[in-house]
Amino acid sequence: MLNDSGERKRSLIPTQEHLGRGRPKLDLSHSVILYVEGLTVSFDGFKALDDLNLYVSDGELRCLIGANGAGKTTLMDVITGQTKPDSGSVYFGQTVDLLGRNETEIAQLGIGRKFQHPTVFENQNVFSNLELAMQGRKGVLDALTSRQSENDIALIHDILKIIGLEQHLRSLAGGLSHGQKQWLEIGMLLIADPQLMLVDEPAAGMTPYETERTAELLTSLAGDRTILVVEHDMEFIRSIARTVTVMHQGQLLAQGTMSDIQNNPAVLEVYLGEGL
Secondary structure, three states, X not given: OEOOOOXXXXXXXXXXXXXXXXXXXXXXXXXXXXXXXXXXXXXXXXXXXXXXXXXXXXXXXXXXXXXXXXXXXXXXXXXXXXOOOOXXXXXXOOOEEOOOOOHHHHHHHOEEEEOOOXXXXXXXXXXXXXXXXXXXXXXXXXXXXXXXXXXXXXXXXXXXXXXXXXXXXXXXXXXXXXXXXXXXXXXXXXXXXXOEEEEEOOOOOOOHHHHHXXXXXXXXXEOOEEEEEEOOOHHHHHHHOOEEEEEEOOEEEEEXXXXXXXXXXXXXXXXXXXXX
């Protein structure tokens, strides 16, 4: 989304004053927020990633697909500091080297990850889950007992509206539907105002309505932040993706629009019968 001067607005969400402090300013002069080059990861001789090159533009909603074992999860693990590669480089913007940093440091840079299975505090209500996310750098007890500022409370309410849970703020998270838990976890990520969100199989296990709502949510968030989605649901991907990256045996097999991918001979040969 652009402002009146033609510059990209940073976020739909009002950022807390303390968020972003200490983050290096990203060099986005080439409009690329994630550079993955020559990335190789081996496990007991098996190459989960094999000299992978991938570039993701700032503000893009990119979908990453591939069969189980293609290397999608390993790639996300490397980006977030959970797995160290054998070789290659991963840069956030042109100058921020992610390799050698731990998970906490990478999260503080502005990279957030949502796993396939929602990890919310089921014995707390929706509002408290967002409070806990806001106070994540403190202990859980401090988060439950400390008071939020008016700006913090306003931010939580804004996020509740974005994720469609404003009518459920006092409902226990454990009582939410699967889709609602996914939206809540996305809201917990948004609290930290990430510039890059990694989202793993957001549509898995959802009802058709929840799937449609999730597509609308992710589409609305893209532009103000960059979203990399790993997904197997091809109908869901068709509804959100402008660019699809196909991985196979740890390498980039093809990239383009969904139409390009569906008509790519190499993709058809590898994934014939996979529902593309």
